[in-house]
Amino acid sequence: MKTLLAPTPIGPLTPHLYRPTARRPVRAKEHRLRTDTRVVPHCHPWGQLAISATGVVRLTVEHGTYLVPPSRALWIPPGVEHAVTVIEDADLRTLYLHDDPAPPPAWKQCRVLEVSDLLRALAMAMDIRADGAAALVADELERERRLGALVLDELRRARPVRLGVDLPADKRLRMLCEAVLDDPTRHATLDGWARDSGASTRTVARLFRQQLGTTFLQWRQQVLLARALALAARKLPMATIAAELGYASPSAFSAMVRRSVGAPPSRFFG
Numbered sequence: 251m252k253t254l255l256a257p258t259p260i261g262p263l264t265p266h267l268y269r270p271t272a273r274r275p276v277r278a279k280e281h282r283l284r285t286d287t288r289v290v291p292h293c294h295p296w297g298q299l300a301i302s303a304t305g306v307v308r309l310t311v312e313h314g315t316y317l318v319p320p321s322r323a324l325w326i327p328p329g330v331e332h333a334v335t336v337i338e339d340a341d342l343r344t345l346y347l348h349d350d351p352a353p354p355p356a357w358k359q360c361r362v363l364e365v366s367d368l369l370r371a372l373a374m375a376m377d378i379r380a381d382g383a384a385a386l387v388a389d390e391l392e393r394e395r396r397l398g399a400l401v402l403d404e405l406r407r408a409r410p411v412r413l414g415v416d417l418p419a420d421k422r423l424r425m426l427c428e429a430v431l432d433d434p435t436r437h438a439t440l441d442g443w444a445r446d447s448g449a450s451t452r453t454v455a456r457l458f459r460q461q462l463g464t465t466f467l468q469w470r471q472q473v474l475l476a477r478a479l480a481l482a483a484r485k486l487p488m489a490t491i492a493a494e495l496g497y498a499s500p501s502a503f504s505a506m507v508r509r510s511v512g513a514p515p516s517r518f519f520g
Contacts (some may be wrong), residue, residue: 259333262292263334263344267380270296270348274391276398277346278376282339283307289334297347298358299405301365302372305340306480308431309333309360314416316362316478321519322411323369323438325351325361337480343373351405352502363408372401412511413479415472418461422447426454427469434473435496440466471510478507482519 268277283305291310300309301323309316309324310333317337318324325330327350334342350357377386377394386394415431418424426447429436437443443466444451458466474495481491492503507515 255464259288261290263289263342264380265292265294265346267382268344268346268347269381271325274398275348276376276401278343278373278378279346279380280341280343280378282341283334283336285336285339286429287334287336291331291333293329293331294346295328297328297350299345299347299373300324300326300344301345301370302371302483303341303343303374305342306337306341306483307340308335308337308476310417311360312417312421314360314414315476316360316414317479318362319479320485321365322413322479323363323365323408325357325363325405327358327360327385330360345373345376345401348404349402351402360414362411362413363405364411365495366404366408367384369401369404369408372397372404376401411464413475415476416462416469418457418465420457420461422449423454423457423461430470430473433474434470434477435494438496465502471506475507475510478503478515479519488515 263279263281268279270277280303296425300307302318302320304320306317306319309318309326311326311330316324376397377390379386415427417427426443426449429446430443437446440454441451443452447454455466458464458469462469478491478495481494486494488503489500492500495503497503497506504515507513507518511518
């Protein structure tokens, strides 16, 4: 069995130093995070867009978890508690928004979004100086406002991606699900995972239906898609990714991706 190192926990990444306001409605910050770093659960009263410039991070909220590779971004609404786990060394660019980018209900829940070249360029062009550093002069402040307005416009146009892994409230099932997230290929069937958890296969299958409204195999497919995104971010070929995830052939892996997201791997992984 694979031995997993416990992530190194750290506190929130200084969100209080980048508080968005009516005067500065879109704020940006950047952190270089090492693999296996874990930012403890926290929340703030403004919305957040997390973009990985390089590497892959996993953001976990109460009812689900999301992978953020360079081709995607995650919107987290105001007040939603979230934790961050670094899967691959990452340069994490975070945008804090004073106002929601669009009316409810679409933006009242976490959403995985495609990142256009323009949105990425705008995010990277934003000033990342913290409060307390040298104050922005008038023309710098005006430039930040113009860039922020374009960020909001591009964000409203961003296409949502059907990607995310639901997590249950039941503590027993959540521990099993988190073990699958950490090492999804340890077992290929529910029987092995049930043995690890000390519960019967029938009991675990029932909990999946009751808690998540799906079967274990359907849920695990979403986990494998998330893991495949992390591998694709390292520019690995599809054949290598398929083998890493336990598929007998690249065509079998490709078929799973098409069934799950309605697009071929070449498009889905960008």
